[in-house]
Amino acid sequence: MRDDPSVIRLVERARDGDQHAWNELVVRYAPLVWSVCNRYQLNRTDIDDVGQTVWLLLVEQLGNLRVSAALPGWLATTTQRECLRVLRAARRYDLTSSPEDSPVSPDQADALIEEEILAAELNAALRAAFADLPGRCRQLLSMLLSDPPLSYTEISATLSVPIGSIGPQRGRCLERLRRSPYLATFSDHEIVGGETHDTRTSDAGGGQRA
Amino acid sequence: MPEVGSVPESWADDDQLFAALKEAVRAARAVPPEFVEAGKSAYAWRNIDAELASLTYDSTRDLVPSVRAETASIRALTFTSAHLIIELEVSGESLHGQVVPAGEGTIEIQTREGVAATVGVDSLGWFPIHPIPASPFRLRYHTSDGTDVLTGWITL
Numbered sequence: 001m002r003d004d005p006s007v008i009r010l011v012e013r014a015r016d017g018d019q020h021a022w023n024e025l026v027v028r029y030a031p032l033v034w035s036v037c038n039r040y041q042l043n044r045t046d047i048d049d050v051g052q053t054v055w056l057l058l059v060e061q062l063g064n065l066r067v068s069a070a071l072p073g074w075l076a077t078t079t080q081r082e083c084l085r086v087l088r089a090a091r092r093y094d095l096t097s098s099p100e101d102s103p104v105s106p107d108q109a110d111a112l113i114e115e116e117i118l119a120a121e122l123n124a125a126l127r128a129a130f131a132d133l134p135g136r137c138r139q140l141l142s143m144l145l146s147d148p149p150l151s152y153t154e155i156s157a158t159l160s161v162p163i164g165s166i167g168p169q170r171g172r173c174l175e176r177l178r179r180s181p182y183l184a185t186f187s188d189h190e191i192v193g194g195e196t197h198d199t200r201t202s203d204a205g206g207g208q209r210a
Numbered sequence: 211m212p213e214v215g216s217v218p219e220s221w222a223d224d225d226q227l228f229a230a231l232k233e234a235v236r237a238a239r240a241v242p243p244e245f246v247e248a249g250k251s252a253y254a255w256r257n258i259d260a261e262l263a264s265l266t267y268d269s270t271r272d273l274v275p276s277v278r279a280e281t282a283s284i285r286a287l288t289f290t291s292a293h294l295i296i297e298l299e300v301s302g303e304s305l306h307g308q309v310v311p312a313g314e315g316t317i318e319i320q321t322r323e324g325v326a327a328t329v330g331v332d333s334l335g336w337f338p339i340h341p342i343p344a345s346p347f348r349l350r351y352h353t354s355d356g357t358d359v360l361t362g363w364i365t366l
Contacts, residue, residue, distance in 0.1 A: 019253055026249035031237045034245060051245055052322060053346045055252035056363050062256065085365060088270070122217065123234035130231060145232055174224045177231065183217050 006128070006182070011068035026055065028128070032072060032120035033079045039112060040083040050082040076117045080109060129180035137173035144170060260350060260360040263291035289361040296351060296359070300366055305342045309335040315353035319343050342366060
């Protein structure tokens with residue numbers, strides 16, 4: 001797993017009693033836990049149950065260096081295991097479904113989980129980089145990111161800038177985002193579960209969700 | 211500065227980078243706030259001052275599939291700490307356990323909400339738990355001579 005100093009620092013601070021660091025870890029990786037649960041088509045109650053279990057297990061594992069060095073991978077595989085457990089338990093009471101009825105085959109699951117881990121890391125890094133931008137850039141990009149996006153006319157009026165400057169400002173802000181140290185911490189290879197994976201083989205923003 | 215590595219090469223393009231940022235923001239917004247808050251509150255469970263017993267055997271995990279199929283209604287779990295072992299067996303609606311080495315004491319059943327119940331451990335180390343607690347739960351074993359052991363979270 002890549003050596004992300006900020007994640008490791010957060011884990012260390014959480015281990016040492018810093019609730020804010022813990023909160024930041026949860027905010028950063030809750031989307032990963034959530035997306036793995038959704039892949040298994042769990043209902044909301046089961047998703048909440050899995051989520052709670054995963055975070056409780058992480059609290060217990062904060063002192064475990066192997067976990068903190070590969071946190072996204074640990075979270076993804078732990079979430080997957082808990083989802084399967086919930087599905088197994090549900091099947092005990094549902095005799096109409098066969099044990100082979102899992103929505104995701106083990107091979108598919110392995111491939112998907114790699115994608116999900118990478119997507120979650122890229123997404124978390126992008127959000128951290130975005131949060132670290134100067135206020136002006138955050139404001140402009142937020143307007144462009146809103147759904148539906150604000151028009152250049154509306155943005156021009158809100159920010160009191162000429163319409164013609166919005167395009168170039170967007171470009172400058174994206175360039176700052178691109179140069180953010182949060183996006184510079186990716187190493188060329190990721191080691192997940194003892195194997196080496198070339199991150200370049202995955203397309204941008206992999207882990208497409210339904 | 212950290213090592214410069216490989217974010218996707220396509221991010222050199224403004225529109226691709228913007229689309230990736232949009233997806234990152236969307237993925238975070240898709241998560242219900244209560245889900246995130248529940249995760250934050252799990253932190254209250256850290257730093258419990260007891261010896262931890264970790265799961266060393268789980269029949270659903272460690273049995274070979276052919277055996278598992280025949281014994282699907284029974285689940286056996288073993289937690290091991292530095293000084294003792296806590297074994298649990300679930301069959302149907304009953305859950306009972308044994309502490310090894312045996313010693314009289316109490317077992318506290320903790321759920322996410324706090325301590326749900328306390329049961330006695332007899333001189334043979336046996337204890338019954340009824341009803342089966344809502345998952346996840348964990349057990350804390352106390353004796354009068356100061357033994358204090360806490361199992362990992364149990365999900366049945």
